[in-house]
Amino acid sequence: MSRSSVLATRWLATLILxxxxxxxxxxxxxxxxxxxxxxxxxxxxxxxxxxxAGMMILESDTLVTGVDGSLGVTMADNCLxxxxxxxxxxxxxxxxxxxxxAGKFDASLAxxxxxxxxxxxxxxxxxxxxxxxxxxxMAVRGTDFVVKVD
Amino acid sequence: xxxxIIGLYxxxxxxFGAPPQxxxxxxxxxxxxxxxxxxxxxxxTVLHSAYATSRIDAEGGEHRETSSxxxxxxxxxxxxxxxxxxPVSFNLYFVSGTDELTPASKLELNKAMAExxxxxxxxxxxxxxxxxxxxxxxNDRLSLSRAERVRKALMxxxxxxxxxxxxxxxxxxxxxxxxxxxxxxxNRRVEVNxx
Numbered sequence: 001m002s003r004s005s006v007l008a009t010r011w012l013a014t015l016i017l018x019x020x021x022x023x024x025x026x027x028x029x030x031x032x033x034x035x036x037x038x039x040x041x042x043x044x045x046x047x048x049x050x051x052x053a054g055m056m057i058l059e060s061d062t063l064v065t066g067v068d069g070s071l072g073v074t075m076a077d078n079c080l081x082x083x084x085x086x087x088x089x090x091x092x093x094x095x096x097x098x099x100x101x102a103g104k105f106d107a108s109l110a111x112x113x114x115x116x117x118x119x120x121x122x123x124x125x126x127x128x129x130x131x132x133x134x135x136x137x138m139a140v141r142g143t144d145f146v147v148k149v150d
Numbered sequence: 151x152x153x154x155i156i157g158l159y160x161x162x163x164x165x166f167g168a169p170p171q172x173x174x175x176x177x178x179x180x181x182x183x184x185x186x187x188x189x190x191x192x193x194x195t196v197l198h199s200a201y202a203t204s205r206i207d208a209e210g211g212e213h214r215e216t217s218s219x220x221x222x223x224x225x226x227x228x229x230x231x232x233x234x235x236x237p238v239s240f241n242l243y244f245v246s247g248t249d250e251l252t253p254a255s256k257l258e259l260n261k262a263m264a265e266x267x268x269x270x271x272x273x274x275x276x277x278x279x280x281x282x283x284x285x286x287x288x289n290d291r292l293s294l295s296r297a298e299r300v301r302k303a304l305m306x307x308x309x310x311x312x313x314x315x316x317x318x319x320x321x322x323x324x325x326x327x328x329x330x331x332x333x334x335x336x337n338r339r340v341e342v343n344x345x
Binding site for chain 2: 033034035037053054070071072073074080081082083084098099100101113114115117134136137138139140141143144145147148149150
């Protein structure tokens with residue numbers, strides 16, 4: 001690296017070190033919690049973990065919010081998910097290849113409200129993402145949408 | 151596991167009736183409207199216009215409607231308010247044959263920094279891209295090595311490895327479409343995706 005780009009990167013690194021409160025996605029992580037309000041938790045391997053900003057979300061996690069809760073997650077493929085109050089969403093399957101953008105995402109909304117901004121994998125293959133509800137299965141083809149199960 | 155539980159739940163609900171549900175397709179931030187295909191008992195409802203809505207009532211009847219923005223805000227305001235900020239990308243270019251950022255790219259880096267500061271829980275993915283000179287496989291390796299090189303430079307300054315992810319997209323995502331085998335400086339870049 002030349003002197004000027006080293007200076008630029010040193011400055012970048014310093015700024016990042018002061019800004020970062022959490023770690024970025026590592027291989028195997030499906031997503032990261034970005035917003036939390038009120039009661040919100042993550043069910044993982046039979047344990048209920050309180051959801052915190054910066055927490056990693058894994059395949060097979062279930063996201064749960066209470067009466068005053070909401071939760072927002074950015075997935076590895078830049079898909080954005082958020083839950084309103086009294087909601088329960090299981091991440092049944094999640095895989096994403098950052099080189100080819102191939103992937104698979106199945107989630108199940110048992111109750112409550114969910115907002116979705118679809119990510120990179122559905123641009124690559126339109127059938128990659130499905131959201132299941134008690135009554136239906138939704139194929140998500142490159143869009144923003146909301147769904148509520150009463 | 152969740153799918154199995156939902157599956158059992160769905161089977162029980164076929165006997166006792168599923169809870170009511172509402173699905174609404176929204177225009178995205180850039181105005182684009184995509185598609186949601188809602189499948190129930192083998193029948194498909196295609197929603198592909200702004201605010202196109204499928205409501206299933208307590209008796210199992212489905213109603214196609216067009217919601218208003220105000221209705222969506224009322225029903226889904228809390229969930230929508232919890233959506234994370236949209237990821238934003240900045241492209242870095244290097245002076246030909248060197249590791250030095252071009253003057254314009256140093257400005258882009260400033261913009262990326264400003265974006266980082268605006269976010270409460272930021273993370274970065276560095277994504278390398280190539281032009282179409284060389285094979286797909288070699289460009290996959292080259293693009294990843296470009297991203298890794300930028301990360302390494304950051305790590306040398308004390309940044310921990312796990313704080314920045316890297317990816318190599320090879321020649322799959324050119325900014326400027328070209329035929330195969332075309333040297334195109336605008337496509338040889340490292341994208342800083344701030345999330």
